[in-house]
Amino acid sequence: MDADLGGAQPTAAPATLRLNAVIVSVVDTTPRVLTVRHPDGRPALPYGLLRDDDRTLDRALRRWVGEQSGLELGYVEQLYTFGDIRRDSGETARTLSIAYLALVQPTAARVDAAWIDWYDLLPWEDWRSGRPAAHDALLPALSDWVDDAAGPACHQRRRDRVDIAFGIDPQRERASASEPAGGDLWDGVRVLDRYELLWEAGLVAEALRDRGDDAADTHPAGSWRGTPLALDHRRIAATALGRLRGKLTYRPVVFELLPPTFTLRRLQQVVEALAGVSLHTQNFRRLVDRGGFVEGTGEFEEQTGGRPAERFRFRPEVLRERPRPGLGLPRRS
Amino acid sequence: MDADLGGAQPTAAPATLRLNAVIVSVVDTTPRVLTVRHPDGRPALPYGLLRDDDRTLDRALRRWVGEQSGLELGYVEQLYTFGDIRRDSGETARTLSIAYLALVQPTAARVDAAWIDWYDLLPWEDWRSGRPAAHDALLPALSDWVDDAAGPACHQRRRDRVDIAFGIDPQRERASASEPAGGDLWDGVRVLDRYELLWEAGLVAEALRDRGDDAADTHPAGSWRGTPLALDHRRIAATALGRLRGKLTYRPVVFELLPPTFTLRRLQQVVEALAGVSLHTQNFRRLVDRGGFVEGTGEFEEQTGGRPAERFRFRPEVLRERPRPGLGLPRRS
DNA sequence: CGACTTATGCTCACGCGTAGCATTACCTTA
DNA sequence: TAAGGTAATGCTACGCGTGAGCATAAGTCG
Structure with missing residues (x-):
């Protein structure tokens, strides 16, 4: 390699820089993302700018999220930097978004904030009640898109x-009727793949919008398309969901979303909410306490209906005992 | 959340933007990273700038890597965006680095380029011949750092x-002598954790340099500290190694580093080189072909010493057959 | 030809994930 | 007060992937 490598002159476009945050919390069985109102009226992910006195990007994020919403972020993780030119079709300068994922406990969240169900954004991702209804409309539409291809x-x-992203088994395609689609091949982590596929196929509102078609949001609705966000923010939300799902399986991040003590049922609910699948309760319990993730406090939760559940707390020692401590997903049904 | 959220004025610091590439290839049993010479004389990762006409960041990267080195990148993945203020202690403006990982086949690489052994940068990461010798010096030094802590x-x-990053079992600490440290708790993916720990403990040359200590590279050498790079590039290289190791286990990325056909031994060598561990040959073979990752061509490799090995090729169908196809690491000894 | 190296096949045990069955303990309602 | 419902929790059987070795095949080297 030549010695002058990397010696390029700084003629680069001075891009606008922006930090975006996907702030997540789980209430009941609903994973929720914090949104703000974008100038164009659509919901958007909160964003802020980097200041000279921010020592690191993480700190910048915590600072402006605190300033804007009063939220004290706990777990924070950088997701991805988006810089496609199509982001701002209108503007001349490129906007660069550094996106972050942040997890907060519901109690820390202001009640009046504009939280939106993650699965309202990405309805095809939620398998907790079996195959998502959105697939009924999406899969045929994707098939049409496949058939529209130019050339073999x-x-x-x-x-x-399509098959890989949506876990379609080309073999079992026809034997359909008997089996209502198992989703064995579905990989929960491929959230971004799926969103981008739908974008390319023109099945989400942003696709039309980005292609210059105004009035895109007057798109034939149908809840199966999901709620669009401003700019490319839904893409960012998809990235976040995929990343979080992956992380669940090898780091105990769920506990960032829970109060100090919780029942196993609650833990399972939160995992299910994020993973988007229903879990086999007994196996999940075994996994969690034989795995050393939690330990029982002596206390019990008293609620309506059913035997009282013991309250557990996270066992940080698990980090020292196992190299990659994560919650596997013992799927039900 | 208030309606004025996200409406901040663009008073942000106009940061300098730069794309960095960790370009990897494996020759023999050595994983190598492409470097260039930085103005300060130290080796550095190649970098380039974003141009207005680059539609996406990925394309920008491919463009300037091609311009600079003639390399055609195959697999490319965004790693992380670095923007710590300490990056350029000298300059006033912040530099933002968007780092990428790229995999290339050795044949595509120009021979005269300045490739450097990844484990020269991070000598404590290579367990292929048992516990890395670098640990002998590093672990005691880290212990000293732990003891220097202010307050309990x-x-x-x-x-x-330290224990988590380096997989130290506090229990088995004393029973030492008999067992030469198994590394059961070692998590190959935590490369960045380890590098940052060493940085904080002042055990890598960059630490002193970043703290304003000039002549940092005249640091008491010892190969166990690893070769420093310019700026924070070694941190980027550490991020890349960690990411790649993780990806190996759930996506068939190794094949990006191999020619169209290869022997199983070669495949194993490449995986071992990246994972930094020795694998159990028979189990690895079983994993690979029962897992459907490869299929035999009829051809055989004729080489010196030993029975000829069949040449295999990657089986892309595996992507459709299994949700998360990756090479587990059946460790040896 | 014998020693050595490498490739490849096969077995056996163990742990984990999958799938159910069973029991306990509290709430609600008749 | 008894019956029925719901939730929590315990336990077992099975199959498969993985860990660890033994054994054999098929070349090269001296």
Whole structure:
């Protein structure tokens, strides 16, 4: 490699820089994302700017989130930096978004804030009650998109992408009726793949909008398309969900979303909410306490209906006992 | 949440923007990273700038890497955006680095380029020949750092961090002599944790340099400290190694580093080089072909010493057959 | 030809994930 | 007060993936 490598002159476009936050909390069985109102009226992810006196990007994020909403962020993780030119079709300068994922406990959240159900944004991601209804509309539409391909090579690539992203088994395709689609091949982590596929296929409102079609949000609705966000924020939300799902399986991040003590049922609910699948209760319990993730306090929760549940607390020692401590997903049904 | 959220005025510091690439290839059993010469004389990761006409960040990267080195990148993945203020202690403006990981096949690489062994940068990461020798010096030094903590809380936190990052079992600590440290708790993915720990403990040259100590590279050498890079580039290289190790276990990325056909031995070597551990050959073979990752061509490799090995090729269908196809790491010894 | 190296096949045990069945303990309602 | 419902929790059987070794095949080297 030549010695002058990397010696380029700084002629680069001075891009606008922005920090975005996907702030997540789980209330009941609903995973929720904090939104603000964008100038164009649509909901958007909260964002802020980097200041000279912010020593690190993380600190900048915590600072402005605190200033804007009063939220004290706990767990924070950088997600991705988005810089596609299509982000702001209107403006001339490129906008660069550094996106972060943050987890907060519901109690810390202001009640009046504009939280939105994550699965309102991405309805095709929630398998907790079986195959998401959104698939009924999306899969045929994707099939049409596959068939619209120009040339057999493109066709094949599209089919592969759809099959992989949505976990479609080409073998079992026809034997359908008997089995209502198992989702064995569904990979919960591929949230971004799926969103981008739908974008390319023109099945989400942002696709039309980004292509210059105004009045895109007057798109034939149907809840199966999900609620669009401003700019490319839904793409960011998809990235966040995928990342979080992945992380669940090898780091005990769920506990960031829970109060200091909680019942196992509650823990399971939160995991299910994020993973988007129902879990086998008994196996989940075994996993969690034989795995050393939690320990019982002596206390019991008294609620309506059913035997009182013991309250547990997170056992931080698990981090020292196991190299990659995460909650596997013992799926039910 | 208030309606004026996110409406901040763009008073942000106009940061300098830069794209960095960790370009990886494996030759023989050595994982190597492409470097260039930084103005200060130290080796550095290649970097380039974003241009107005680059539609996406990925494309910008491919463009300037091609311009600079003639390399055609195959697999490319965004790693992380670094923006700590300490990056450029000298300059006033903050530099933002968007770092990418790229995998190339050795044949595509120009021979005269300045490739550097990844484990020269991070000598404590290579367990292929048992416990890395670098640990002999590092672990005691880290222990000293732990003991230097101000106050018991800080002490405990430091101890936990060291133990977790380096997979130290506090129980088995004393029973030492008999067992030469198994590394059962070692998590190959925590490369960045380890590097940052060493940085904080002042055990890598960059630490002194970043703290304003000039002549930092005249630091008492010892190969166990690893070769420093310019700026924070070693941190970026550590991020890349961690990410790649993680990805190996759930996506078939290794094949990006291999020619179209290869022997299983070669495949194993490459995985071992990246994972930094030795694998159990028979179990690895079983994993790989029962897992459907490869299929035999009829051809055989004729080489010196030993029975000829069949040449295999990657089986892309595995992507459709299994939700998270990755090579587990059946560790040896 | 014998020693050595590498490739490849096969077995056996164990732990974990999958799937149910069973029991306990409290609430609600008849 | 008894019956029925719901939730929590315990326990077992089974299959598969993984860990660990033994054994054999098929070349090269001296």
